[in-house]
Amino acid sequence: MRARRNLLLFLAFMAATMAVCGATYQLSLRKAGADQKSLGSAQLQIVAMDLESILQKFEALPFALGFQADVRQVLQHPGDAAAVDRLNRAFKIIQRQSRAVHIFMLNAAGMTLASSNWDEEFSFVGRDFGFRPYFREAVQGRAGRFYGIGNISSEPGYFIAQPIYRSQEPAAGEQPIGVMVVKVDLAEFEHTWSSSDDPIALTDASGVVFLSNRPEWKYHSLKPLSAPMQRELEGTHQYADLPIAPVTALPKALQRGFGEHVSRPVSKLGWELMLYPSRARMVRSATLSTLAAALFMVALAISLLAWYQHRRRVQERLESRDALRRAAEELDARIAQRTRELTAANQAIEAKYEKLQQTETLLRTTQNELVQAGKLAMLGQMAAGVTHELNQPLAAIRAFADNSVKFLARGQTAQATENLEHISSASANMGKIIAQLKGFARKSGELVATVDLRQAIEAAVLLLGSEFQNHGVGIAIDIRHPASITGDAVRTEQVLVNLLRNALDAVEDAPSKQVCVSLETEGGQAVVRIRDSGAGIPDEVAPHLFEPFFTTKSSSKGLGLGLAISSSIVQAMNGQLTAHNHAQGGAEFIVRLPLQQNG
Numbered sequence: 001m002r003a004r005r006n007l008l009l010f011l012a013f014m015a016a017t018m019a020v021c022g023a024t025y026q027l028s029l030r031k032a033g034a035d036q037k038s039l040g041s042a043q044l045q046i047v048a049m050d051l052e053s054i055l056q057k058f059e060a061l062p063f064a065l066g067f068q069a070d071v072r073q074v075l076q077h078p079g080d081a082a083a084v085d086r087l088n089r090a091f092k093i094i095q096r097q098s099r100a101v102h103i104f105m106l107n108a109a110g111m112t113l114a115s116s117n118w119d120e121e122f123s124f125v126g127r128d129f130g131f132r133p134y135f136r137e138a139v140q141g142r143a144g145r146f147y148g149i150g151n152i153s154s155e156p157g158y159f160i161a162q163p164i165y166r167s168q169e170p171a172a173g174e175q176p177i178g179v180m181v182v183k184v185d186l187a188e189f190e191h192t193w194s195s196s197d198d199p200i201a202l203t204d205a206s207g208v209v210f211l212s213n214r215p216e217w218k219y220h221s222l223k224p225l226s227a228p229m230q231r232e233l234e235g236t237h238q239y240a241d242l243p244i245a246p247v248t249a250l251p252k253a254l255q256r257g258f259g260e261h262v263s264r265p266v267s268k269l270g271w272e273l274m275l276y277p278s279r280a281r282m283v284r285s286a287t288l289s290t291l292a293a294a295l296f297m298v299a300l301a302i303s304l305l306a307w308y309q310h311r312r313r314v315q316e317r318l319e320s321r322d323a324l325r326r327a328a329e330e331l332d333a334r335i336a337q338r339t340r341e342l343t344a345a346n347q348a349i350e351a352k353y354e355k356l357q358q359t360e361t362l363l364r365t366t367q368n369e370l371v372q373a374g375k376l377a378m379l380g381q382m383a384a385g386v387t388h389e390l391n392q393p394l395a396a397i398r399a400f401a402d403n404s405v406k407f408l409a410r411g412q413t414a415q416a417t418e419n420l421e422h423i424s425s426a427s428a429n430m431g432k433i434i435a436q437l438k439g440f441a442r443k444s445g446e447l448v449a450t451v452d453l454r455q456a457i458e459a460a461v462l463l464l465g466s467e468f469q470n471h472g473v474g475i476a477i478d479i480r481h482p483a484s485i486t487g488d489a490v491r492t493e494q495v496l497v498n499l500l501r502n503a504l505d506a507v508e509d510a511p512s513k514q515v516c517v518s519l520e521t522e523g524g525q526a527v528v529r530i531r532d533s534g535a536g537i538p539d540e541v542a543p544h545l546f547e548p549f550f551t552t553k554s555s556s557k558g559l560g561l562g563l564a565i566s567s568s569i570v571q572a573m574n575g576q577l578t579a580h581n582h583a584q585g586g587a588e589f590i591v592r593l594p595l596q597q598n599g
Contacts, residue, residue: 017297021290028289044264044275047193047200051266051273054189055158061098062162062180065091071105071164074113075178084114088125091116101157102183105164108176110135122152129181133236134161138179145269147210148238150183156210157183186211198275199257205270206233208244216254220247397423450596451489453519453526454479460496461517464504468515473507475500478518483526484596487573495569495577498562499530499589506534506587521595525575528591536581545579 065071070087073080091103095116102124104115110130118125129135134144144161163176193200193213202211206229207222219239224246234241247258261276401423407416461468461475468475485492500515507513514533521527537545546567563577570577575593582588 013297013301017294020297021294024293025287025290039277041262041264043196043198044262044273047275048264048266048273050192051186051189051202054184054186055267058098058100058158058160058182058184061100062103062160062182065094065103065105065180065182066162066164067168071178071180072166074105075107075164076166078107078113087114088116088118092118098182100182101155101185102153102181104181104183106130106135106179106181108139108178110139110179113178124152127152131236132159133238134159134181135179137161138163138181139176141176144179144181145267146236146238147186147204147269147271148236149242151237155185156187157185159183196275198277201274201276202266203272203274204238208233208239209247210239214254214257216250217247217258220245220250222247397427448486449489451485451487451492453483453485453492453528453593456489456492456496457517457519457528460493460500463493463497464500467504471504471508471513473504473513473515476514476516478516480518480520483519483521485526485573485593486596487593488569491569492573495566495591496528496530498566499591502562502589503530503532503534503587506532508534510534522592524595525592526595528593529588530591531582531586531588533586536585537579537587542579546577 068087068090070083070090073083074087077083087105091105091114095101095103100116102116104112104117104124106112106129110128110132112124112127112129115124117123132146132148134146137144137146138161141163144159146159146161147156148159149156159181161179161181164178164180165174166177167174190211190213193211196213199214199217200212201209201214201217203209203222206225208225209217209220209222212218219242221244225233225244230244233239233244247255257276259276261274263272263274265271266273401419404416404419404423407413407419457477457479461477496517500517503515507515510533512533516529516531518529518531519526520529546563567577570591570593573593575591577589577591579587579589
């Protein structure tokens with residue numbers, strides 16, 4: 001029941017709103033039209049005064065020019081070249097100073113005898129303008145006025161003509177002997193209309209638009225011209241024989257604004273100045289008034305609705321108070337329950353975190369032990385080679401010692417001294433090998449220090465030098481760019497030894513046994529490449545290469561931990577260990593480590 005009543009009230013209010021808006025629109029449109037016409041009339045009055053002032057400014061000029069000294073001399077003696085030249089030049093100077101378009105003089109037959117444009121390509125001199133209405137008016141003793149397009153210059157203008165008599169004070173009934181003509185350009189005046197948003201047009205007595213701020217309307221009539229009027233325009237060549245069609249013949253887009261207008265007569269030629277008030281402006285004004293009325297109705301509706309809502313709110317406030325109290329009690333109960341759940345969850349998380357820390361410690365310890373085990377396993381593999389490396393200097397020391405005893409017994413101290421020097425050199429080499437083995441075998445303290453990769457490569461090659469010689473494997477070191485990193489020197493050497501040992505195993509059955517170690521820098525990283533001439537990495541092995549306990553060797557040669565440990569060490573130093581088959585054959589392992597930042 002309440003919903004039906006609300007619907008009826010809504011429909012009644014909408015009907016009242018539409019009625020108010022409709023009445024407001026009609027009244028506002030009428031008022032806007034009256035205001036626009038009043039403003040248009042005022043604007044036309046100003047425009048008409050400007051136009052008439054311009055025309056009046058030049059009105060007396062042809063009359064005054066008739067008093068020039070050489071005017072009557074040229075009219076009575078047209079063959080006087082000197083007088084004609086002086087008059088032409090005088091017209092030129094006066095035309096420039098007065099800003100007229102042209103000044104020229106016709107004889108009684110309409111032939112031009114002198115002109116301000118005598119020295120231009122389209123000179124009026126010698127031209128016959130007897131067909132022009134302004135000439136016919138002036139030769140009959142009246143002032144001639146005419147607007148048209150020049151048939152020589154093709155430029156539109158306003159022509160003012162005055163008769164010239166034989167004497168300065170002509171007798172009654174005396175016929176003119178010539179006509180003085182001044183052509184004025186009204187285009188500058190037309191340009192001032194372009195600032196108006198409303199169309200403005202100036203028409204002649206025939207209703208033809210010849211000036212307008214709508215260029216497409218020019219030389220079109222307000223309505224279709226009669227046949228006699230068309231013939232008259234053709235006879236005077238007023239508009240250069242252009243076909244005069246009505247404005248309504250233009251496309252709809254070009255007719256925009258044509259319709260209701262206010263007008264005002266101008267000049268003595270039957271001209272009419274017209275202004276077309278913008279219909280869109282009237283509609284916009286009426287629309288704004290209608291919107292204001294609609295907003296008022298909306299505001300009224302909102303006020304009524306607010307009053308109704310206020311009544312409802314007072315009633316609901318009492319009902320909501322009890323609901324809020326019940327909700328608060330329920331919320332307190334939920335908060336207490338959630339607090340207990342969060343406390344239990346935090347305790348569980350703390351227990352899991354403690355277990356994770358213990359697991360991490362165990363993993364780190366296991367990893368360190370695996371690294372140490374890997375080094376010891378590598379030392380075991382290198383034992384035979386190192387033993388051979390030490391046996392040679394030991395045999396040499398024994399031989400040099402025996403010889404030294406004999407040399408001393410014979411009193412040959414020089415030879416004994418030389419043998420002792422050889423013994424010292426061999427002992428130093430043995431000490432160097434043993435020191436390198438001791439450094440490689442000791443546990444890493446995980447101390448971060450500067451590691452010279454050149455020295456690390458040379459130390460790794462020295463540890464495996466005897467094995468490379470025993471297996472007949474050639475090794476080449478190419479230090480393209482020295483590089484230093486931040487890390488653990490012992491673990492760095494262990495990675496290099498593991499990779500060199502793998503390369504040594506890879507070329508065991510190869511026809512050409514070569515291993516190449518290179519060092520360079522790329523993009524802020526040190527890059528160590530270890531390449532062998534072996535058979536390469538099989539496709540089925542590549543995905544599992546760095547997995548723990550994965551190996552293709554026999555159990556006597558390894559447990560499959562070397563590459564896994566090496567990859568773990570490199571990653572711990574923020575580096576990367578990768579492997580692939582080289583385009584020229586064999587496998588290539590690449591170690592990338594961040595360069596040490598200076599400063």
